[in-house]
Amino acid sequence: MKKTNASATSATALANPSRRGFIVGSAAAAGGLSLGFHLPGSAAPAAKASVTEVNAWVVVKSDESVVIRVARSEMGQGTHTGLAQLVTEELECDWKRVGIEQVTAGQNLARNRVWGEMSTGGSRGIRISNTYVRQGGAAARIMLLQAAANEWNVPVGEISVDKGVVTHAASKRKTTYGKLAVAASKITPPDVKSIKLKSPQDWKVAGKPVKRLDTANKLNGSKVYSIDLKLPGMLYAAVKACPVYGGTLKSFDGDKVLNLPGVKRAVQVSPSAVAVVADTWWRAKKALDALPIEWDEGPNASVSSAMIDARLKEGLAASGAYANRNEGDALKAIEGAVKKIEAVYSTPFLAHATMEPSNATALVTANKVEVWLPTQNAEASLAAASEESGLPLSQCEIYKHDLGGGFGRRGGDQDYTRQAVAIAKQFAGTPVKMIWSREEDMQHDFYRPISQCKLSAGLDANNKLVGLHIKVSGQSINARVNPAAAKGGNDDRQLQGFWSAAGDAQFGYAVPNLLVEYAMRNTHVPVGPWRGVNTNQNAVYSECFMDEVAKAAGTDPLEFRRALMAKYPKHLAVLNAAAEKGDWGKPLQPGRFRGIAQFMGYASYSAAVAEVSVNAKGEVKVHRMTLATNCGHAVNPQQIAAQVEGGVAYGLSATFYGECTVDKGRVVQSNFHDYQILKLAEMPHVDTVVVPTFDFWGGVGEPTICVVAPSVLNAIFAATGKPVRTLPLKNQKLV
Amino acid sequence: MAKLNINGKAHDVQVEADTPLLWTLREQVGLTGTKYGCGVAQCGACSVHINGQLTRSCSMPVSAVKPGDKVLTIEGISRNNSHPVQQAWAELDVPQCGYCQSGQIMAAVALLKKTPKPTDQQIDEAMTNICRCGTYQRIRAGVHRAAEIASGRTAKPAAKPTAKSA
Numbered sequence: 001m002k003k004t005n006a007s008a009t010s011a012t013a014l015a016n017p018s019r020r021g022f023i024v025g026s027a028a029a030a031g032g033l034s035l036g037f038h039l040p041g042s043a044a045p046a047a048k049a050s051v052t053e054v055n056a057w058v059v060v061k062s063d064e065s066v067v068i069r070v071a072r073s074e075m076g077q078g079t080h081t082g083l084a085q086l087v088t089e090e091l092e093c094d095w096k097r098v099g100i101e102q103v104t105a106g107q108n109l110a111r112n113r114v115w116g117e118m119s120t121g122g123s124r125g126i127r128i129s130n131t132y133v134r135q136g137g138a139a140a141r142i143m144l145l146q147a148a149a150n151e152w153n154v155p156v157g158e159i160s161v162d163k164g165v166v167t168h169a170a171s172k173r174k175t176t177y178g179k180l181a182v183a184a185s186k187i188t189p190p191d192v193k194s195i196k197l198k199s200p201q202d203w204k205v206a207g208k209p210v211k212r213l214d215t216a217n218k219l220n221g222s223k224v225y226s227i228d229l230k231l232p233g234m235l236y237a238a239v240k241a242c243p244v245y246g247g248t249l250k251s252f253d254g255d256k257v258l259n260l261p262g263v264k265r266a267v268q269v270s271p272s273a274v275a276v277v278a279d280t281w282w283r284a285k286k287a288l289d290a291l292p293i294e295w296d297e298g299p300n301a302s303v304s305s306a307m308i309d310a311r312l313k314e315g316l317a318a319s320g321a322y323a324n325r326n327e328g329d330a331l332k333a334i335e336g337a338v339k340k341i342e343a344v345y346s347t348p349f350l351a352h353a354t355m356e357p358s359n360a361t362a363l364v365t366a367n368k369v370e371v372w373l374p375t376q377n378a379e380a381s382l383a384a385a386s387e388e389s390g391l392p393l394s395q396c397e398i399y400k401h402d403l404g405g406g407f408g409r410r411g412g413d414q415d416y417t418r419q420a421v422a423i424a425k426q427f428a429g430t431p432v433k434m435i436w437s438r439e440e441d442m443q444h445d446f447y448r449p450i451s452q453c454k455l456s457a458g459l460d461a462n463n464k465l466v467g468l469h470i471k472v473s474g475q476s477i478n479a480r481v482n483p484a485a486a487k488g489g490n491d492d493r494q495l496q497g498f499w500s501a502a503g504d505a506q507f508g509y510a511v512p513n514l515l516v517e518y519a520m521r522n523t524h525v526p527v528g529p530w531r532g533v534n535t536n537q538n539a540v541y542s543e544c545f546m547d548e549v550a551k552a553a554g555t556d557p558l559e560f561r562r563a564l565m566a567k568y569p570k571h572l573a574v575l576n577a578a579a580e581k582g583d584w585g586k587p588l589q590p591g592r593f594r595g596i597a598q599f600m601g602y603a604s605y606s607a608a609v610a611e612v613s614v615n616a617k618g619e620v621k622v623h624r625m626t627l628a629t630n631c632g633h634a635v636n637p638q639q640i641a642a643q644v645e646g647g648v649a650y651g652l653s654a655t656f657y658g659e660c661t662v663d664k665g666r667v668v669q670s671n672f673h674d675y676q677i678l679k680l681a682e683m684p685h686v687d688t689v690v691v692p693t694f695d696f697w698g699g700v701g702e703p704t705i706c707v708v709a710p711s712v713l714n715a716i717f718a719a720t721g722k723p724v725r726t727l728p729l730k731n732q733k734l735v
Numbered sequence: 736m737a738k739l740n741i742n743g744k745a746h747d748v749q750v751e752a753d754t755p756l757l758w759t760l761r762e763q764v765g766l767t768g769t770k771y772g773c774g775v776a777q778c779g780a781c782s783v784h785i786n787g788q789l790t791r792s793c794s795m796p797v798s799a800v801k802p803g804d805k806v807l808t809i810e811g812i813s814r815n816n817s818h819p820v821q822q823a824w825a826e827l828d829v830p831q832c833g834y835c836q837s838g839q840i841m842a843a844v845a846l847l848k849k850t851p852k853p854t855d856q857q858i859d860e861a862m863t864n865i866c867r868c869g870t871y872q873r874i875r876a877g878v879h880r881a882a883e884i885a886s887g888r889t890a891k892p893a894a895k896p897t898a899k900s901a
Contacts, residue, residue: 076832076868211828218833219821221768221809225834228767236762261751282758283751355772355780355834355867404770404834405867438773638828642873646831649869672777672865681859683871 052181054143055189056114057087057136060181064164065097068137071108071115072125073376074214075406076646077701078639079125081212083133085635086126089198089206090137093177094163100213105378106397119377121411121529123602123699126635130697131197138195140184147183148175200633200694209638214402226374226401227359227435234361235264236281237423237434238288241273241444244665245524247298248272257287266291267426269419277427281435300524300665308523308662309346312452315473315519316344322490322520325500328513333467337458341552343545345455345725347537349660349667350448350530351675356404357441360420361433364389369396369421374403376411384414388421407650408529412481413446439670446528447660447667449475449494453541463553465564467513470498470541475527476520477534489520497538497599497706503696505535505601507542508571509564525662531650532705535601540727543597543710548723557596557714558584571598574605574628574691581689582609582626592623595714597707604631604698610711611684614719618734622652622682622712628689631698641688644704648686651708653678656729676730738802741766742811752798756790757781759797760808768809768837772865779864782838783808789845809837812844820844823881831868838864843878852882 049063059067068087074080080100088095108115116132141161148166149156152173160167164177200207217223242248252274254266262283266276274293278284315321334340360373362385369389375381378398385396403410410416416436424432436444451474458467478486478493485491496505498516507516530536550560558579565572575598579585584596591613598607611624627644634640657676661668669675713724720734739746741764748763755774760766760783769792772780776794783792784807785800800806812818816825820843823829830836839862846853846861853861858878866874 076830078831211825212830214833215825215828215830216816218830218836219816219824219840220812220814221766221837222814223833224767225770227771228761230765230767280758280762282754282762353867355770355778355832355865357771403832405832407867435771438775642828642831642870645872646869649866649871671775672773673775677778677865677867678869678871679865680862680871680874683869683875686872 052185054140054181054184055136056111057133058091058140059101060177062178062181064094064176064178065099066091066093066164066177067099067101069103069115070100071103071118072129073118073120073378073400073403073406075120075374075376075403077125077643078212078636079120080214081210082126082635082639083129084213085206085210086130086134087137089203090134091141092161092163095205095210097164098213102400104398104400105382108379109382109393118379119411120406121376121408123604123702127603127632127697127699130633134197135192135195138197139189139192142190142195143184143187144177144180146187147180151175151183206635209636212639224401225356225404226361226372227356227404229361229372229401229433231361231363231431234431234433235277235279235427236284237275237277237432238281238284239269239273239275239419239423239434239436240288240293240440242295242297243443244295244297244301245526246300247665248296249274250294250296252294253292257291260287260290263287264427267423269422273419275419275423275434277423277432281433285437297665303524303665304663305661308450311521311523312346312450312473315521316452316454316471318519321471321517322488323515323517324492324495324498325514325516328467330467330469330513330515333513334456334458334469337466338461339459339552341457341459341549343455343548343723343725344452345541345544346452347450347540347727348658349450349525349527349662350654350658351442351445351660351667351669352405352407352409352530353442353672353675353677354403354405354407354409357436357438358416359433359435360417361431362420362424363431364421364424364428366428367391367395370399371397371417371420372399372401373417373420374401374406374410375414375417376403376406376408380412380414381417384417385421388418389425407531408533409445411529413528415444438672442670442675443667446526448530448533448536449477449527450523451475451494451537455541455545457545457549459549459553463555465511465549468511469515471517471519472538472541473519473521475522475525477527477529479520479522480526481528486520489518491518491520494518494520494534495538496534497542497601504603506568508568508598508600509561510567511564524665525667532601532647532702535599535703535706536651536654536709539597539599539706540709540713543599543707544713544717544723544725547595547714547717561598570605570630570693571600574598574630575607577628577689577691578607578609578626581628581687584609593715593718595711595716595718597710597714599706600703601706602699602703603696604629604700604703606704606707608704608707608711610715612712612715612719614716614734616735620716620729620734622684624685624687625708625711626687626689627704627707628691629700629704630691630693631700631703632692632696633694634690634692637690640690640700643700644688645686647702647705648708649678649683651705652682652712655709655712655727656682659728659731737797737800739764739797739800739806740802740804741806742808748797750797752796754797756783756792756795756797756800756806760792766808766810770834770837772835777865778835779842780835780838782841782864784841784845787845787848789842809841812840818844819884820847820877820881822884823877827873827877827880829870829873829877831870835864835866839866839874843874843881846878847882847885851885853878
């Protein structure tokens with residue numbers, strides 16, 4: 001363990017410094033360092049080492065440690081460490097002495113969004129901010145070196161720096177960043193256009209498999225997640241929303257629970273939710289369970305999964321779908337083909353099930369709202385706090401805690417933030433911590449959209465693919481979160497991965513006649529982003545069907561794909577890397593079978609080879625998976641491997657077990673007994689192959705998940721001869 | 736009112752008898768390293784040891800804990816990360832979001848106490864906690880590595896999960 005890293009990091013994890021001076025939680029792990037902000041010209045804080053902001057990204061202390069500011073959230077993906085590596089690389093400071101500090105949404109607002117956007121989702125945390133954070137590090141280095149040049153009265157070109165030690169070789173003079181920081185902070189920053197960033201070939205810290213900066217306090221219970229926060233005089237709230245989406249709260253009898261231990265009172269939270277506030281959360285929850293509540297379940301109270309299924313099937317059959325791609329004449333080509341292959345696939349609603357349930361702590365006074373919470377988008381949280389309280393943004397503040405899982409649940413949708421503020425408003429001056437039970441969390445999610453897909457293909461006499469028709473019918477995320485992008489059902493996002501355009505989620509096959517369509521069929525169940533959406537569903541459709549077509553053509557699945565991929569060399573290179581490391585075509589142990597898949601999303605290329613066996617009872621065991629990724633620039637290879645390994649577990653949970661069904665208008669599943677998650681015993685051995693080409697910046701947290709399910713399903717197809725077209729596997733009889 | 740011995744220290748707590756040990760630890764004693772994940776003994780985020788026995792504290796009413804029972808939480812494993820399991824976890828960068836790791840570490844410590852050199856199959860059987868980030872591969876390697884550290888071997892593990900760069 002690196003002591004400096006651990007202590008500096010704990011400042012981020014433990015302290016969300018507010019003007020009110022709360023130091024959050026135990027500081028025992030690392031000495032209770034709370035940096036706060038020291039802006040140039042303001043009074044120095046009462047700390048042993050003086051602290052100087054060189055620029056918005058870089059703070060240098062007189063003890064030679066460096067604090068790198070981060071705006072994006074950390075939810076386990078290693079974003080903070082990766083961003084710190086990039087800044088360090090350009091700054092040329094000593095990595096062993098680097099720590100990180102989170103900026104707040106209020107600070108970002110007050111400084112004209114100097115840190116840019118704070119949203120952390122879509123695997124964008126590093127790839128979108130890489131240029132300006134590296135420029136931030138470089139600008140600070142230029143200012144620090146100029147400060148040395150001024151002090152020594154020598155040309156700055158004669159000065160070099162290594163790990164924060166600045167040298168003028170000719171005069172054999174040395175100094176350090178810690179000594180130069182104050183002078184550097186007064187130098188005019190360089191024009192961004194004049195900054196030349198390093199080539200990745202010259203990277204010394206970025207691109208290396210360094211350890212994460214934020215591990216130490218995750219090992220001894222001292223890390224303070226939002227759910228662990230304790231503020232003086234705090235109360236606790238348990239909340240329940242109408243189980244049917246679109247329903248409302250008719251009445252509740254708060255008097256019935258007033259005499260229960262610790263209860264303050266029951267309050268309405270929104271038109272559709274009620275809470276009990278007590279002196280502990282457990283007491284609040286017990287009282288909520290005892291609270292008489294009447295719901296008006298509204299118009300959706302009779303909706304079932306069967307009805308939703310019928311609606312999606314109608315969408316597959318109906319005319320008038322939106323054509324995202326229509327090249328050649330696919331329908332005619334398939335009609336005239338020698339062999340025709342057709343299949344319908346389906347994937348269910350899925351809950352995020354972050355390990356830390358939704359929660360937020362709010363303190364509302366007459367002229368200020370403060371919220372402590374796990375959020376993927378602190379600025380969306382700020383907006384929600386402002387709207388819910390009626391106070392302007394400038395009188396709101398958001399203190400981010402590192403998230404106990406995000407996976408897309410805690411981004412643009414700030415329902416839990418609104419609830420916490422609505423409750424705290426009714427206890428003005430007292431902080432109230434709202435925690436959702438696991439049941440509330442699972443039944444009030446923004447689910448991965450449900451969809452079905454009908455695929456048709458035609459092969460000519462030489463078994464060449466002459467036409468392909470892909471038609472997705474299902475729910476649209478944009479219809480709820482960005483209606484303009486789904487107007488008339490013309491929603492490209494639900495066809496992610498089938499796109500023609502290069503760069504983000506490009507389809508990797510050249511088919512002379514290709515039709516890709518979307519039939520928007522929405523339900524009352526709220527949907528949203530879900531780690532790897534919508535490439536997860538679309539890769540199952542595309543890649544499993546590709547194996548069905550390859551089988552009809554009598555061709556090896558890898559060879560069949562390769563023949564279609566000449567125009568897509570990056571897709572092909574990753575497929576080849578997975579095939580090679582995954583031993584495609586090599587002998588297998590008896591009873592084992594392989595499946596392969598490739599797909600693109602979140603600006604990265606992914607491919608997988610799965611090795612499975614299916615026993616006489618139809619039980620599947622995944623023995624080994626090999627995943628290859630080209631994410632353009634690899635900032636931390638061992639953390640990329642961690643994301644790939646985690647993505648395999650997330651993808652396999654969905655493949656084997658993941659399913660939210662609807663009955664009487666509500667989601668049936670309520671906890672981990674009926675929404676099962678993969679366990680360690682089922683985890684295959686994962687080999688990760690990173691093949692970066694360093695000519696673009698791609699995502700890491702999500703892209704590889706989409707090839708997990710299809711490679712496994714294709715291996716099962718190889719084992720049983722029967723394609724699996726409906727997920728999850730737990731509902732399928734394989735033999 | 737309950738008398739508890741937690742991490743070797745006596746505590747008197749004012750709670751209803753049916754309050755789960757988890758919420759007593761978190762809200763009365765102020766030890767928040769033990770996490771709430773499901774409340775129904777499914778996920779293991781709330782794992783503690785009671786007299787050395789791995790226990791899911793969310794489903795254990797505080798009234799079932801006797802004053803003489805020794806409750807061990809993650810905070811009692813070591814504050815300075817010196818326990819072999821903590822060392823191994825740090826060495827292999829096991830945690831991602833970290834939320835489940837208190838429980839994972841408690842489960843690993845219990846396993847190694849009973850079985851100092853576990854096989855993969857013994858790890859499969861003992862480590863049933865849910866990790867939503869999917870750190871299972873590194874947890875498995877971490878348990879093996881912790882066994883090595885505990886037995887005095889300091890060599891780097893052969894099976895450290897790292898990516899190959901082509």
